[in-house]
Amino acid sequence: MYQKPVSITLAEATRKLEYYCAYQDRCHKEVEAKLNTYNLIPEAKDKILLHLMEHNFLNEERFAKSFARGKFKTKHWGKNRIVRELKFRNISSFLIKIALQEIPEEDYLQSLHTLASKKLAQITESNIFKKKKKLADYLLYRGWETQLVYDKINELTS
Structure with missing residues (x-):
């Protein structure tokens, strides 16, 4: 059965996304996908993204570094796999290079x-x-x- 998406306020969406980003480092692509599940206008989405970046909930460099460290230490991935996965998440080549420096x-x-x-x-x-x-x-x-x-x-x- 089809359910119509529920509309939530800007403050509620912001709070939910703050929690979402605080729980685990996220990239912009993941946050935008989460934002799209809410029934918000594009201006509200932009305002929330800006708020998350200004208050350091959303930081691509921090995400890339923790992703590279985590996948290397827990899953024993090589650099090629880490690079491929970061590119899939639309992380810039500059940040990928910085992230790979996290691996001794x-x-x-x-x-x-x-x-x-x-x-x-x-x-x-x-x-x-x-x-x-x-x-x-x-x-x-x-x-x-x-x-x-x-x-x-x-x-x-x-």
């Missing part, structure tokens, strides 16, 4: 080694070439750079 190079390489070693131990394939391909596919899907992946595979399987 030593931790990055150590994470690749740990991830590759664990996955290699899990692959039960007896053919060494198929085993290498499965490992490479896994690491490339997770966004690790091609040269790093092949260097690591050669290091672990030699």
Whole structure:
């Protein structure tokens, strides 16, 4: 059954979006999508976005940095995957470059080694070439750079 969207006041929408942004860092794209669920005129949407930016509820640089750190630490994504996901969220190339600086190079390489070693131990394939391909596919899907992946595979399987 179809329900007509409920109209809310500007103050209510602002309060709800302040909570939405305070709960977790958000990008403009996510906030605009949330705004579109409310039945507001474009001027009200612009006013709310401006309010959120002025009061530091909405900050693209902070979002990009926390996104990069979080996805690297929790999901062990490589830089390519992080860049792809940030671009999908319409984050500028300048901010993406800043966000990637949040990942220490030593931790990055150590994470690749740990991830590759664990996955290699899990692959039960007896053919060494198929085993290498499965490992490479896994690491490339997770966004690790091609040269790093092949260097690591050669290091672990030699």
